[in-house]
Amino acid sequence: MHRNTLHSQQIRSLSPEMDSLRIGMGWRVEDLEKPQILIESTFGDSHPGSAHLFTLVQSATLAVNSAGGKAARYFATDICDGMAQGHDGINYSLASRDTLANLMEIHGRATGFDGAVFIASCDKSIPAQLMAIGRLDIPAVLLPGGVMKAGPDLLTLEQIGKYEALAQRGEITPEKLNEYKLSACPSCGACSFMGTACTMQIMAEALGLALPGTALLPATGDELQQAATQAGITAMQLARDSLTPRKIVTRESFENAVMLHAAISGSTNALLHLPAIAAEFGFILDGGDFDRVNRHAKWLANIRPAGRYPAEFFHYAGGVPRLCRELKTILHMDALTVTGRTIAQNIEVLEEQGYFANCEKSLAPYGLSAADVIRPVDRPLGSEGAIAVLHGNLAPEGCVVKHSAVPPEMFHAVLRARPFDREEDALDAVLHGKIQAGDAVIIRFEGPKGSGMPEMFYTTEAIASDPILGSKIALITDGRFSGATRGPAIGHVSPEAAEGGPIAYIQEDDLIELDIPNRTLAVVGILGERKSSEEIDVILSERKAKAPHHPPKYMQGVLGVYTQLAASPMQGGAIRTNADSFSRNDFTPDEA
Numbered sequence: 001m002h003r004n005t006l007h008s009q010q011i012r013s014l015s016p017e018m019d020s021l022r023i024g025m026g027w028r029v030e031d032l033e034k035p036q037i038l039i040e041s042t043f044g045d046s047h048p049g050s051a052h053l054f055t056l057v058q059s060a061t062l063a064v065n066s067a068g069g070k071a072a073r074y075f076a077t078d079i080c081d082g083m084a085q086g087h088d089g090i091n092y093s094l095a096s097r098d099t100l101a102n103l104m105e106i107h108g109r110a111t112g113f114d115g116a117v118f119i120a121s122c123d124k125s126i127p128a129q130l131m132a133i134g135r136l137d138i139p140a141v142l143l144p145g146g147v148m149k150a151g152p153d154l155l156t157l158e159q160i161g162k163y164e165a166l167a168q169r170g171e172i173t174p175e176k177l178n179e180y181k182l183s184a185c186p187s188c189g190a191c192s193f194m195g196t197a198c199t200m201q202i203m204a205e206a207l208g209l210a211l212p213g214t215a216l217l218p219a220t221g222d223e224l225q226q227a228a229t230q231a232g233i234t235a236m237q238l239a240r241d242s243l244t245p246r247k248i249v250t251r252e253s254f255e256n257a258v259m260l261h262a263a264i265s266g267s268t269n270a271l272l273h274l275p276a277i278a279a280e281f282g283f284i285l286d287g288g289d290f291d292r293v294n295r296h297a298k299w300l301a302n303i304r305p306a307g308r309y310p311a312e313f314f315h316y317a318g319g320v321p322r323l324c325r326e327l328k329t330i331l332h333m334d335a336l337t338v339t340g341r342t343i344a345q346n347i348e349v350l351e352e353q354g355y356f357a358n359c360e361k362s363l364a365p366y367g368l369s370a371a372d373v374i375r376p377v378d379r380p381l382g383s384e385g386a387i388a389v390l391h392g393n394l395a396p397e398g399c400v401v402k403h404s405a406v407p408p409e410m411f412h413a414v415l416r417a418r419p420f421d422r423e424e425d426a427l428d429a430v431l432h433g434k435i436q437a438g439d440a441v442i443i444r445f446e447g448p449k450g451s452g453m454p455e456m457f458y459t460t461e462a463i464a465s466d467p468i469l470g471s472k473i474a475l476i477t478d479g480r481f482s483g484a485t486r487g488p489a490i491g492h493v494s495p496e497a498a499e500g501g502p503i504a505y506i507q508e509d510d511l512i513e514l515d516i517p518n519r520t521l522a523v524v525g526i527l528g529e530r531k532s533s534e535e536i537d538v539i540l541s542e543r544k545a546k547a548p549h550h551p552p553k554y555m556q557g558v559l560g561v562y563t564q565l566a567a568s569p570m571q572g573g574a575i576r577t578n579a580d581s582f583s584r585n586d587f588t589p590d591e592a
Contacts, residue, residue: 008035031070038072040116042075042129046078047080049189049191052145059225076104091554094272097128099128101128114239134245139245140238144201144217147201147217151183190219193304200270212346254285287570288398291387294386302372316373318360321347387402389519394493399490401488411515413438415513417506418508419442419506438473439473456479474489498563
């Protein structure tokens with residue numbers, strides 16, 4: 001590395017005060033000449049996914065320093081959707097992703113570093129770090145912060161929403177609900193189901209930016225600490241080789257990520273995050289790309305909520321490397337990774353090290369094999385992926401449904417519209433018996449420009465846990481869902497209501513047709529009466545012309561800025577003022 005001029009040395013030559021300031025915070029004179037490695041984490045007492053990260057920061061820091069570099073620890077603490085649920089705090093969730101990415105960009109640019117280790121666990125922090133990695137384009141590795149253990153009887157957090165709804169209906173006692181609450185998170189780490197946090201840990205590895213086998217490591221185990229040490233060593237090697245993220249992440253990397261997303265029945269929120277990440281690397285990724293892949297994709301990961309087992313079992317079964325080995329005939333196995341090797345080469349090394357056999361030992365106490373958790377490609381859980389992107393006069397730019405969690409009887413249905421302008425009103429209607437079988441609960445003005453795009457978590461759980469409504473109604477929204485969502489939930493409707501999308505003008509008892517096999521979501525009747533598509537277009541236009549002004553919910557602060565500048569849900573909901581300047585680097589997964 002010392003043969004070339006370090007970026008940090010170039011910055012020092014332009015900023016003579018830098019040496020003085022670093023000496024002032026305890027650096028030694030010899031440290032000034034070493035490669036400077038940014039250790040960026042979301043550590044903080046904010047939630048279980050970040051509270052434990054400081055020990056990983058310390059391990060990575062020691063590894064960098066021992067390898068002849070000088071590590072600098074920076075922190076951008078994230079928030080938790082679980083703690084933000086049920087109040088307006090959830091409106092800040094998606095905006096926090098872009099805010100964190102901005103802060104990390106500031107950290108990386110304002111000083112100047114030769115390499116970086118990024119450490120995070122959860123659903124907004126990992127996308128934010130991946131966005132920042134794409135922007136900064138300095139040699140970097142991402143270390144996922146692991147996954148928490150399941151509770152007693154393999155209890156996991158996504159089940160709490162169901163039990164909350166049951167308690168409100170009087171079907172379980174408050175004492176039983178409290179018992180579940182106090183047992184669902186027995187350790188630190190990301191929540192142990194295939195929600196957005198676990199999905200995005202896997203996406204980081206799928207893109208080649210995390211070390212092989214590091215997604216969904218048990219957060220309390222020695223393996224994660226060892227991975228932190230290896231991440232520090234890797235950052236130094238990447239800096240020596242000048243191997244930057246944009247040399248690693250290509251169009252084929254995103255194709256791999258979308259195919260693995262289908263294989264794990266990943267969170268629908270990945271359709272917000274992967275397009276936003278792709279944009280930072282100079283690619284355009286859209287809902288059509290996800291839909292084309294999912295039409296013929298194999299769903300292999302038997303992990304909750306769509307599958308049977310807690311997320312920690314994914315690692316025990318061999319994790320992303322085993323998944324890639326199962327899908328080797330359709331993935332780009334020659335895609336480069338932060339190891340400097342390809343995916344195929346990484347798997348060869350892991351096999352030589354006995355990685356797969358060592359992982360599977362953890363399944364023995366449960367009487368399971370790896371094939372029970374990550375199914376062989378010839379015995380998939382499903383053959384049409386996990387998600388579908390629907391279009392129609394209700395969602396001209398598209399919307400998304402996780403069909404792997406939808407009852408078969410709801411794949412095609414004509415429903416009566418029950419529109420609500422905020423989630424709280426819809427939830428009240430569900431819990432108090434005001435919603436009937438055959439209804440389409442429509443929640444609008446909850447998109448990025450409407451209110452920041454919060455999750456409709458409690459409403460979806462209340463519907464899914466109802467023995468009748470769970471298979472007889474649909475929820476349709478321009479907002480988003482938790483990665484743990486079950487049942488017929490259709491989100492990201494674009495254009496959103498706040499931008500004048502058709503969802504804003506649906507009225508009580510309009511007829512909504514849901515047709516997942518044919519990928520359509522359309523208004524087919526007005527006030528209970530079937531109409532032609534031409535008639536419906538005229539009526540919706542008339543309603544739009546007469547509609548009262550719906551003022552923005554937020555005018556100031558972070559959400560004031562975010563709701564003004566955010567892209568549509570199906571474009572990732574990111575703050576992008578230069579979206580039109582991207583050239584589409586022809587993402588064509590059906591050529592893979």
